Amino acid sequence: MKKTIITVVGHDTVGIIAKVCTYLAENNINILDISQTIVQEYFNMMMIVDRSNSEKHFATVAEELEALGKEIGVVIKCQREEIFAQMHRI
């Protein structure tokens, strides 16, 4: 499994999750977990996804998600899970 963490931060608006999920579905990236909160009207979402069945290279997915974020007006980051697991788990 190639676990990847996607974070979305920005002003809340209609259809953020829909657009991100559509992109992931189109690219055969499976969502394992979603958590989402609104802090002071700021939309804050984290997704754990598995991209082992996606044909696209990591960098391409990251760039396309970043571009999608700009379209919606939010910041989308895509990072490999290890960075978080290493830092927060012994």
Added chain:
Amino acid sequence: MINIYEVNETNKMVEQENLDVRTITMGISLLDCIDSDLDVCLEKIYKKITTSAKDLVKTGEDIAKEFGVPIVNKRISLTPIALVGGAACRTTEDFARIAKVLDKAAHEVGVNFIGGYSAMVSKGMTPADELLIRSIPLALSCTERVCSSVNVGSTRCGINMDAVKLMGEIIRETAEYTKESDSLGCAKLVVFCNAPDDNPFMAGAFHGVTEADRIINVGVSGPGVVKTALEKVRGENFEVLCETIKKTAFKVTRVGQLVAKEASRRLGVPFGIVDLSLAPTPAIGDSVADILCEIGLEHAGAPGTTAALALLNDQVKKGGVMASSYVGGLSGAFIPVSEDQGMIDAVTAGALTLEKLEAMTCVCSVGLDMIAIPGDTKATTISGIIADEMAIGMVNQKTTAVRLIPVVGKGVGETVEFGGLLGYAPIMPVNPFGCDAFVNRGGRIPAPIHSFKN
């Protein structure tokens, strides 16, 4: 599974608190490039560096992108050139030719510094060592990215005072050779006691002869992360303070360990060490001095500074060793003046002096680092300062270093601008009393009694 708070904490460290991997440094042995013909030697050196490190920068950039953590520098450290060039070089110009080839190779592979224009002379100098040392002013003035270091003492051998005397003169000469750029050459020249073989940080990085053919060493950083963590425990006791630093250091070091392992795997080069240093940059919020202030000092340099730095250094190590399987290099807090806005402010406010900095070097890694002094400081005075610092390293069995910049044409009260990561610095006053007779004695200071451990 990882939760949203943990993800946000990590990303906040990167985005707001300047968490980064300061450097991925590839150590390359040049021992197999030794040749009695200088042209052959130069060709072998260029080829070995450019083939070994051809993917270093690209790999660093890829890893940074995938993990979302900036990797600020990609660098190369080499076998001390005095050993490599000894058989071929007959003049200082010969050695400078090697420096130029190193510079060219650094440009070719895209690294911003290449270290190892070095000599290890803690007990004595071979003719090649001396020739290399004498070529340093020329080498640093005709290259851009080459860094030089000279190890003049160790706990096992004592201090080579002939080399200390010579280095005082060489630092002056390097300042003179590079006076058009505010004596910038001296910012790339370090004098060491107990220099580590696997230090990834410039300007003192070299690839020791105890190392493998190639190795990946990583230096992490994160003064801003520690400072922010400490903001949340204001007024708490020392136990809470130390625990907070330790936990933060653990997290920061884990990032370094991950990046080091990943770089090692992708490049097919063995992983060496993670250097746990807290390395500041001139960026606001990336300062070791600010941590000292957060611990409770009005300015770095105030009474209590040495104690605060001692505990900081110790907790960084305690948190860090648990996070990495191999720890090495300098591992501790760096206190360069010009590269740390908080230090610069402390000097400007009159809180921090050269003498206090010397005391601070007893309890943290490295030593008198990136300190601008008046351009008319005598060579023997510089040698005296070096000798003091080397003595601290020798007796305390730790690495100490001196990187002083006597800025030609400038005096106390003026400021010097080095640019980029090297920052800027107010010129600090130096004790005006002489030490000529001491420095001119010649010979070496014997190893201290506690070096006889066999």
